Amino acid sequence: AxxxxxxxxxxSVVEKExxxxxxxxxxxxxxxxxxxxxxxxxxxxVFLIRRNSFDEQNEISGRYSWNFQKSTSSFNFxxxxxxxxxxxxxxxxxxxxxxxxxxxTTVTVRA
Amino acid sequence: xxxxxxxxxxKIIEKRQSVAFWCNPISGHATLYWYQQILxxxxxxxxxxxxxxxVDDSQLPKDRFSAExxxxxxxxxxxxxxxLEDSAVYLCASSLRGRGADMEQFFGPGTRLTVL
Numbered sequence: 001a002x003x004x005x006x007x008x009x010x011x012s013v014v015e016k017e018x019x020x021x022x023x024x025x026x027x028x029x030x031x032x033x034x035x036x037x038x039x040x041x042x043x044x045x046v047f048l049i050r051r052n053s054f055d056e057q058n059e060i061s062g063r064y065s066w067n068f069q070k071s072t073s074s075f076n077f078x079x080x081x082x083x084x085x086x087x088x089x090x091x092x093x094x095x096x097x098x099x100x101x102x103x104x105t106t107v108t109v110r111a
Numbered sequence: 112x113x114x115x116x117x118x119x120x121x122k123i124i125e126k127r128q129s130v131a132f133w134c135n136p137i138s139g140h141a142t143l144y145w146y147q148q149i150l151x152x153x154x155x156x157x158x159x160x161x162x163x164x165x166v167d168d169s170q171l172p173k174d175r176f177s178a179e180x181x182x183x184x185x186x187x188x189x190x191x192x193x194x195l196e197d198s199a200v201y202l203c204a205s206s207l208r209g210r211g212a213d214m215e216q217f218f219g220p221g222t223r224l225t226v227l
Contacts, residue, residue, distance in 0.1 A: 004153075033214065043200065045154070045218035091153050098167055099144075099216065101153030 003027065004094050004102035012108045013082055021077045021105045023092030029053075032096040034068065034075045039089040039104070051075065082109045113137065115219035117203050123225045129191035132222045136184070136205030142166075143180055144216060145188050146202040154202055160186065161209055190224075198226045 007022040025034065036048040049059065051068050059066050063080045079086050089104045116135040124130050136143050141162050146154035157176065159166040162183040171178070175194070180186040190197055200221040207213035 035215070037218075042220070043223075044220045045202065045204075047215050047217060050215055093153070095210075095214070098156055098159065101155070103151075103153050 003096075003100040004092050006090075006092055006102035006105050008105045009103070010106045010108070012110065014110050015083060016081050017109075019079045019082050019086070019107055019109075021079075021090050021092070021107070023075045023077065023102060025073050025075065025092070025094045027073075027094060027096040029096040032094060035093040035095065035099070036066065036075075036077050037091045037093060037101075039091065041088070045091070048077075079107070082107075084109050084111050115203055115205055115217055117201075117219035117222055119222055120220060121223050121225075123227065124193055125227050126195055127192040129189065130193055130224065131187055131189045132201050132203075132224075134186045134188070134203030134219060136186075136203070137217055140205035140207050140217075141183070142206045142209045142214075142216075143186050144204040144206075145178055145186070146204065148200045148202055148221070150199070157188070159209070166209065193224075193226045195226050198224055200224070 003026050005024045013019050032053045034051045038046045038048055056068050065078045067076045087109045089106050091104045092102045094100050118133050143160045145157045147157050148154040157171045158168040158178045160180040163180045176190055178188045200223050202221045203219045204216040206216045
């Protein structure tokens with residue numbers, strides 16, 4: 001069974017638009033960790049954020065923000081005022097006993 | 112601080128040949144991971160080491176894949192013999208710890224393997 005589901009396969013926006021990436025996860029554990037990674041065209045996965053299951057506070061880092069809702073098992077990611085450099089594949093991942101990645105969402109930001 | 116190093120970056124082989132990938136983790140990171148990323152998919156964990164011991168190799172096809180982490184630092188992943196479906200990017204990652212604080216995994220650039 002898929003542990004992490006990323007609803008959107010591809011999203012294309014024009015620069016300065018906001019982009020929201022959906023992530024829904026499934027686990028029976030009460031202690032788990034959620035992550036977002038960015039994979040630019042160069043291929044190297046870049047760590048963006050980690051959240052543990054006991055911390056439902058939303059977080060903002062510059063133009064990036066994350067919304068964690070345990071009640072709906074979702075951990076969504078928003079890029080505000082997107083830029084061309086945000087073009088990449090974004091992965092949501094769940095670590096309950098090992099790290100499982102979603103299939104990824106390809107974000108294309110057009111100038 | 113130097114990141115995770117991997118070599119080679121690209122490799123093309125014919126099916127039934129063998130191939131080996133090398134990974135040097137971030138200095139001081141006790142946990143090392145190998146992932147397989149098939150085009151259009153998320154990475155899939157193949158094996159996890161804690162120092163030089165194996166923590167999880169449940170998804171490693173042991174009939175053809177092997178990995179070792181001698182001395183608890185760098186690691187080698189081998190495929191012998193390779194099949195067409197092994198064409199993928201092989202990613203190495205490391206973390207300071209396996210769980211809890213400092214568990215974030217940092218990834219290397221990957222080795223793109225093409226099996227013809």
